Amino acid sequence: MWQRLDDWDKRCFLILNRAADRPLGQLAARQLSRSGDGAGYALFALVAAAADPHQGPLLFGLLLMAYAIELPLYWVLKTRLRRARPCQVVNGCRALVDPHDKFSLPSGHSAAAFLFATILCWYIPELGPWCFLWSSGVAWARIVLGVHYPGDVVAGASLGTMAALMSMNMLL
Template sequence: MRSFTAIQRFDHTVSTFCLSHRFSAGTAKIARAVSRSGDGPLYLVIGFTAWWLHEAVGFWFLLTGLTAFAIELPIYWVLKRSFRRARPSQLPAFITPSDLYSMPSGHTAAAFLMASLLSTFFPSLTLLVFIWASLIGISRVLLGVHFVSDIVVGAGLGLMCATLAHSITFDLYGITGI
């Protein structure tokens, strides 16, 4: 219980630092654009584009991605409803979140899931996609809708689901992605 208090204190300190300076509104404009790049529809576009550009590998990337999101979304909702952690309050929020709870960050989970799959199937993109996923997580804190620990749990969830989905598609179809 003591460690949870320390984590909560850390979370509130970081959020206060990120959201209580005179540059917060300007930073939020950039953070909003970064965050929007992690909205769900883009992932379908990436999947179908990969399939179109790289037929065989792209198809297995798309199949593995769909499997990963089929695993991730129910787990995300169960965790969200189980933790019921309130979003940051008494600090500015620069967007209106889609629900009341913050743990885990769904945007971060999806971004790290996609980054993991992209790096597995298209290794030359690894550095770029993990920087992008990290920026999405950071943007959620800078927008005032998540704490740092929400981002860490979301990233872990995304990585876990991508790994599990890749294992499932490999076991079922003998696909390694490369």
């Protein structure tokens, strides 16, 4: 069963990764991936905490707790599962960005983006569809850039969403 899932994951990767063959696909993937880097989350949380004295500190606390749940789980999974990145094993695939580490599963960018989107949906419900469109774009970008399989980003998205919901359950 695991072999069939792995084969399916690789086939889906090859289909989605084709966007890297087009300059616009590469540009969009690079920008979306960069938008999922960690500094933006911290900046947003600090600005929100300062600008909204009523709910901003709660948002800050939710994000802090959620990342405190997500990051250790992410590192345990990453170092235990040790799945090679597609750019390391798929013929003809190359990474269009430098990965932060050498293992693929789960996607940290996807985890962080879905965590942030889930909590931001609570904070500004009107942005919900846009938050998940953006976080899905971050996940897609990691596939296009050759550093994750679709299963990696699904696992990351699940991890981030779970961590966000757990923190909300504890603090709200």
